[in-house]
Amino acid sequence: MAVASVLCLLIGLLYLALQIRMVFSDQIKQEYASLVLEEIERADSARHLADVWEHVPVDSEARAEGQRNARAELARRLTSLAALVNASPSAAPRIAPAAPAAPAALSPDANLHDTDALLRNASAYWHAQRDIDSADVRVRITHVAYTVIALAALLFCMLITALGMYAKRTRQLAGQSQEFEHAALHDPMTGLPNRRKLFAALEAAAMRRQAESATHKIAVLYVDLDGFKQVNDSLGHRVGDEFLVAVSKCFRGSVRKADVVARIGGDEFAVLVRGFSTDAELVEIAGRLIACVVRTDEQMGIGLVRASIGIASFPDLVDDYRRLIGAADEAMYQVKRSGKNGYAFVDQGRRAATL
Structure with a gap:
C-alpha cells in the first residue's frame, strides 16, 4: 500500500x-x-x-x-x-512576402x-x-x-497512515520493552521477582517510609530450603524445578499482596514485608512459609525438604535498611546451626526458634 x-x-x-x-x-x-x-x-x-x-x-x-x-x-x-x-x-497562417513580378x-x-x-x-x-x-x-x-x-x-492520508504505523510500532516497542524489563527483574522459572527487583522494592519501601514520616516497620524474611540438594541429586532436576515452582506459588499465596516474594537464587527465597506492627506478625508469616514447604514436600511425596528462615526488621533490629537482606541471611544461618526447619530473628539476644 x-x-x-x-x-x-x-x-x-x-x-x-x-x-x-x-x-x-x-x-x-x-x-x-x-x-x-x-x-x-x-x-x-x-x-x-x-x-x-x-x-x-x-x-x-x-x-x-x-x-x-x-x-x-x-x-x-x-x-x-x-x-x-x-x-x-504555433502553426498559424503565414503572410507571403511581396514578389517583384x-x-x-x-x-x-x-x-x-x-x-x-x-x-x-x-x-x-x-x-x-x-x-x-x-x-x-x-x-x-x-x-x-x-x-x-x-x-x-x-x-494527508499518507501522513495519517505513517502516524498510525508509527503509533503501532511504538506500542510494539513499548510492549517489547516491558517484556524485556519484566525478564530482567523476574526469575524465568518461577516468575517471582529476582534479587535486583527485591533490592529495588526495598529501596522504594524505605524511601516511601521516609517521605511519609511513617511509623510502620519493614522486614525481610530470608528462606533457605533444607535438603533440596538431595532432591536434585536423587530425583533429578526436573522434580527439583517442579518443587520450586510449586513452593513459589504457595509462598505467593501465603503473604499479603503488598509484600514481595523473590527468588534470590537456587533454593533461596526472600520475602519483603512492607509494613508490620509486632514481631508476632513476622512469626506468623514465617510459620506460613515453613508450612508451605512442608505441604509441598508432602504433596509431591518427597519427604526431604524443610525450610530455615532468618528474620530482620528495620528500624528495630537493623538501623540501615540496606543491610536487611544480609542480616536476614545471617539469621537464617543461625537456624541452620540450631537444627534447621525453623526461624530466627537477627537480634543476638534471641535464640533460634525451631519447629
Whole structure:
C-alpha cells in the first residue's frame, strides 16, 4: 500500500508539473496573440490613413506626397505584421512576402482591398486563437487546482497512515520493552521477582517510609530450603524445578499482596514485608512459609525438604535498611546451626526458634 501511494504521488507530481508547464506555454501563446492583434490594429490604422489620402479631393503635390508616405507606412506596418506572424511558434497562417513580378499586400503599391482582406483574415484568426488559448489556460488551471487538492489529500492520508504505523510500532516497542524489563527483574522459572527487583522494592519501601514520616516497620524474611540438594541429586532436576515452582506459588499465596516474594537464587527465597506492627506478625508469616514447604514436600511425596528462615526488621533490629537482606541471611544461618526447619530473628539476644 505504501509503494502504491508513493507511485500515485510521483505520478500526480509529474502530471502537476506537466500541467503547470502547459499553463505557462498557453499564456505565452495568449500573449503572443495579443501582440499580433496589436500589430494588426496599427496596420489597420495605417490602412485607414492611406484610404483618407486616396480620397483627398484636391490633386496636388501635397496629396501625392501624403499618399506616398501613407503607403510606405502601411507597407512597413504590414511587413512588421508579417514578420511577427511568420515567426509564430504555433502553426498559424503565414503572410507571403511581396514578389517583384506581382505586388502583394505587403507592397506599397498593393491593392487596398487585398490589404483589407489580409487584415480581416488575420484579425479573425488571431482573435479566435487568443480565445482558444485563454480557454486552455482556464482549463489547465482548473486541472492544476484539482491535482493539488488530490495530492494534498493523498499526502494527508499518507501522513495519517505513517502516524498510525508509527503509533503501532511504538506500542510494539513499548510492549517489547516491558517484556524485556519484566525478564530482567523476574526469575524465568518461577516468575517471582529476582534479587535486583527485591533490592529495588526495598529501596522504594524505605524511601516511601521516609517521605511519609511513617511509623510502620519493614522486614525481610530470608528462606533457605533444607535438603533440596538431595532432591536434585536423587530425583533429578526436573522434580527439583517442579518443587520450586510449586513452593513459589504457595509462598505467593501465603503473604499479603503488598509484600514481595523473590527468588534470590537456587533454593533461596526472600520475602519483603512492607509494613508490620509486632514481631508476632513476622512469626506468623514465617510459620506460613515453613508450612508451605512442608505441604509441598508432602504433596509431591518427597519427604526431604524443610525450610530455615532468618528474620530482620528495620528500624528495630537493623538501623540501615540496606543491610536487611544480609542480616536476614545471617539469621537464617543461625537456624541452620540450631537444627534447621525453623526461624530466627537477627537480634543476638534471641535464640533460634525451631519447629
